[in-house]
Amino acid sequence: MRTSSNPVFRNLPKQGGGGYATFGTATAGASQAAQQFGQPATAADPYRTGPTSRSMTIDDVVTKTGITLGVLAVTAIVSYLLVDNNGDLAVPFVVGGGLIGLVLVLVAVFGKKMDNKALVLAYAVAEGFFLGALSFMFTDISFGGAGGSTLIAQAVLGTFGVFFGMLVVYKTGAIRVTPRLTRMIVGALIGVVVLALGNLVAGFFMDGGLGLRDGGPVAIIFSLVCIGIAAFSFLLDFDQADQLIRAQAPEKAAWGVALGLTITLVWLYVEILRLLSYFNSD
Known part of the structure; x- marks a missing residue:
């Protein structure tokens, strides 16, 4: 059974046997998808998720993801401008936005509210304030004199370049999502999280921590x-979203897909911006 490194995608509807819904079990997959997202499927029509609802499509995923990223981008711009006018807002926006975003993700995952539109957009707003302030901190003269707006533009282009590149890789089948690949990516993700936390703790006792x-x-x-x-995590995310579409989950489940993809995009952007700041610092 394949699982995503993204916690949001781990709550996809599953078959009774433990695997994810596939083409061979469309009826069972659709029924459990409807139950997963709080909409009953009747015995007469297991695909019906409500009087006016319909099954999710790739267009729904694209639209919801676009709306989520649009809200995040606008909020990030506002956050950057506010911090540019008042540098004292940088730390509160980074800490506050990051913590609120984390709490919203935990609520979405453990409360099984991944399809909640208000929660997803609230996460986008919180992460927008976080990213706007963090981008200023990485590019402001007091943090090394990096390339400012040019550096941010490079990070944005790099992020979406990786995203679309991995989408092409997934769609063409150049790299197949297998259980072995999934285990490797999840294991690597756990490893970097442990190292990052270790570096943070070490930073309290020695200058620079572990140097990460x-x-x-x-x-x-x-x-x-x-x-x-992060790039390879997209492959798992695409695969899990694809399986959710095959399971004929309700249309509103696309908000959960948008949330999961946005989480990975935010992580990738931060890492690319951080790397660029290293090369542009004095």
Whole structure:
């Protein structure tokens, strides 16, 4: 059974046998998808998820993801401008936005509210404030004199370049999502999280911690590894979203897909921006 490295996608509807719904079990998959997202499926028509609802399509995923990213981008711009006018807002926006975003993701995952439109858009707003302020901190002169708006534009282009590149890789089947690949990616993700936490704790006792975020050679390698893992995580996310569509989940489930993809995009953008700041710092 394949599972995604993204916690949001781990709550996809499953078959009774433990696997995810596939083409061979469309009826069971659709029925459980409807139950998963709080809409009953009747015995007479297991695909019906409500009087006016319909099954999710790829267009729904694209539309919801676009709306979520649009809200995040607008909020990030507002956040950046506010911090640019008042540098004292940088830390509150980064800490507050990051913590609120984390809480909303936990509520979505453990409360099984991934399809809640208001929650997804609230996450986009919180992460927008986080990313706007963090982008300013990485590019402001007091943090090394990096390339400002040019550096941010490079990070954005790099992020979506990786995203669309991995989408092409997935659609063409150049890299197949197998249980072995999934285990490798999830294991690598756990490894970088442990290292990052260890570096944070070490930072309280020694200058620079373990050297994973100080801009040196080790930090550059660590950021490259994180970018690679984030990129391959897209393959798992695409696969899980594809299976949710096959299970004929309700249309509103696309909000959950949008949330999961946005989480990975945010992580990838932060790592790319961090790496670029290393090369542009004095």
